[in-house]
Amino acid sequence: MTLPRFYPIFDDVAWLRRMLPLGVKLVQLRIKDQPQDALRAQLTESRELCRAHSALLVVNDHWQLAIDLDCDWVHLGQEDLDAADVAAIRSAGLKLGISTHDKAELARALELKPDYVALGPIYPTILKKMKWHQQGVEKLSEWKDRVGDIPLVAIGGMSTDRAPGAFDAGADVVSAVTDITLHDDPEGRVREWLEVCG
Ligand SMILES: Cc1ncc(COP(=O)(O)OP(=O)(O)O)c(N)n1
Numbered sequence: 001m002t003l004p005r006f007y008p009i010f011d012d013v014a015w016l017r018r019m020l021p022l023g024v025k026l027v028q029l030r031i032k033d034q035p036q037d038a039l040r041a042q043l044t045e046s047r048e049l050c051r052a053h054s055a056l057l058v059v060n061d062h063w064q065l066a067i068d069l070d071c072d073w074v075h076l077g078q079e080d081l082d083a084a085d086v087a088a089i090r091s092a093g094l095k096l097g098i099s100t101h102d103k104a105e106l107a108r109a110l111e112l113k114p115d116y117v118a119l120g121p122i123y124p125t126i127l128k129k130m131k132w133h134q135q136g137v138e139k140l141s142e143w144k145d146r147v148g149d150i151p152l153v154a155i156g157g158m159s160t161d162r163a164p165g166a167f168d169a170g171a172d173v174v175s176a177v178t179d180i181t182l183h184d185d186p187e188g189r190v191r192e193w194l195e196v197c198g
């Protein structure tokens with residue numbers, strides 16, 4: 001499977017309203033700590049916006065809601081996998097992306113036949129506290145050897161300047177949050193990302 005090479009992550013549908021018209025074709029909605037009705041409204045509008053812009057929407061964490069709302073993709077981390085019903089996700093036809101941080105997590109992910117594998121944090125991230133030290137781009141080459149044709153996503157501290165190095169090392173897709181959301185001109189930054197990612 002070939003995925004778009006630029007994969008921004010946002011915490012509110014309002015970002016999707018702004019960024020999808022610029023040409024973003026793969027986007028994750030990563031919402032923490034919202035009540036179920038608000039989540040449902042966010043996912044429903046995001047699904048419709050992505051359909052209207054021919055973009056892929058990946059729902060982080062909320063796999064049951066993604067099934068219920070007829071979404072196409074979910075992203076799960078290792079702790080999410082402990083509680084998720086992967087068989088239900090698969091039988092509902094959803095595609096699945098999985099986070100990995102070490103070889104044991106990668107082995108677990110590969111057993112589930114993921115539609116992409118993410119490796120992070122490639123560089124230090126300020127988005128959330130992580131127990132993992134930065135992996136470095138070299139680890140992307142090792143991961144690419146291990147995942148073969150499964151798309152490999154580089155995440156964590158990524159920027160437009162760092163993206164080419166990640167692609168050269170073996171990433172198929174580069175994901176970013178704060179490089180966009182904390183930028184003075186998020187739309188301008190997304191345009192730069194789209195250019196860098198070709
Ligand atoms: C593309 C991508 N990679 C990694 C993550 C992290 O997932 P997870 O470890 O479950 O952590 P949270 O994002 O849920 O805090 C991701 N969301 N997307």
Ligand SMILES: Cc1nc(C(=O)O)sc1CCOP(=O)(O)O
Pocket residue numbers: 099100119120121122124125126127128155156157158175176177178179
């Ligand atoms: C959500 C997330 N997961 C990571 C992982 O390594 O699994 S790093 C990360 C944060 C990415 O944000 P930023 O681009 O601002 O560093």
Ligand SMILES: [Mg+2]
Pocket residue numbers: 060061075076077080
């Ligand atoms: Mg998660």
